[in-house]
Amino acid sequence: AQTVTQSQPEMSVQEAETVTLSCTYDTSESDYYLFWYKQPPSRQMILVIRQEAYKQQNATENRFSVNFQKAAKSFSLKISDSQLGDAAMYFCAYRSVQTSGSRLTFGEGTQLTVNP
Amino acid sequence: EAQVTQNPRYLITVTGKKLTVTCSQNMNHEYMSWYRQDPGLGLRQIYYSMNVEATDKGDVPEGYKVSRKEKRNFPLILESPSPNQTSLYFCASSPSSGRLRDNYGYTFGSGTRLTVV
Numbered sequence: 001a002q003t004v005t006q007s008q009p010e011m012s013v014q015e016a017e018t019v020t021l022s023c024t025y026d027t028s029e030s031d032y033y034l035f036w037y038k039q040p041p042s043r044q045m046i047l048v049i050r051q052e053a054y055k056q057q058n059a060t061e062n063r064f065s066v067n068f069q070k071a072a073k074s075f076s077l078k079i080s081d082s083q084l085g086d087a088a089m090y091f092c093a094y095r096s097v098q099t100s101g102s103r104l105t106f107g108e109g110t111q112l113t114v115n116p
Numbered sequence: 117e118a119q120v121t122q123n124p125r126y127l128i129t130v131t132g133k134k135l136t137v138t139c140s141q142n143m144n145h146e147y148m149s150w151y152r153q154d155p156g157l158g159l160r161q162i163y164y165s166m167n168v169e170a171t172d173k174g175d176v177p178e179g180y181k182v183s184r185k186e187k188r189n190f191p192l193i194l195e196s197p198s199p200n201q202t203s204l205y206f207c208a209s210s211p212s213s214g215r216l217r218d219n220y221g222y223t224f225g226s227g228t229r230l231t232v233v
């Protein structure tokens with residue numbers, strides 16, 4: 001079974017600065033997806049970014065980028081030019097590509113605080 | 117608008133009183149799932165369904181039931197709620213094919229905050 005670990009329960013960053021959230025996972029599969037979800041106080045689960053394991057290039061979405069290290073099974077999220085609206089709980093998640101593997105496995109979450 | 121509709125948003129109930137949390141999706145997704153979110157534990161899967169009349173247990177199924185009589189609906193049933201089922205619950209749906217056709221894959225409901233006293 002796959003597992004996802006986020007070792008930072010809480011992080012803080014000054015507005016306009018950069019912060020990196022860590023995520024490691026364990027799997028025996030070679031083809032899978034990795035995701036970062038944002039959960040603001042509204043509770044909505046918002047997809048921030050996704051990475052396909054067969055792609056070596058790191059995914060980027062505006063101020064959000066990932067550092068995907070497949071051999072090390074590491075998937076960190078970098079938020080540049082942090083904004084107050086980035087304050088939220090962030091979850092790392094894994095999904096198999098196999099037809100029967102539609103399940104999302106989540107990490108424990110990292111609560112990000114953005115200080116003005 | 118493509119969405120997963122989950123109701124109610126908040127629910128306070130007493131121990132032992134049966135309740136149902138409804139979930140409906142309008143995207144013709146085959147796969148539907150229920151998660152519970154607890155501090156320090158992330159989201160854990162309760163039950164999932166690969167299609168109509170095909171349900172199976174996730175990681176924490178004890179105390180819960182589900183049914184999938186129609187493709188769009190996947191209700192979560194607590195026959196005899198207990199205080200340890202106080203949690204935030206999410207329903208989610210997804211296409212079941214292996215290679216995701218879009219950037220989202222999963223669509224989540226807005227969550228149900230359940231308190232059992």
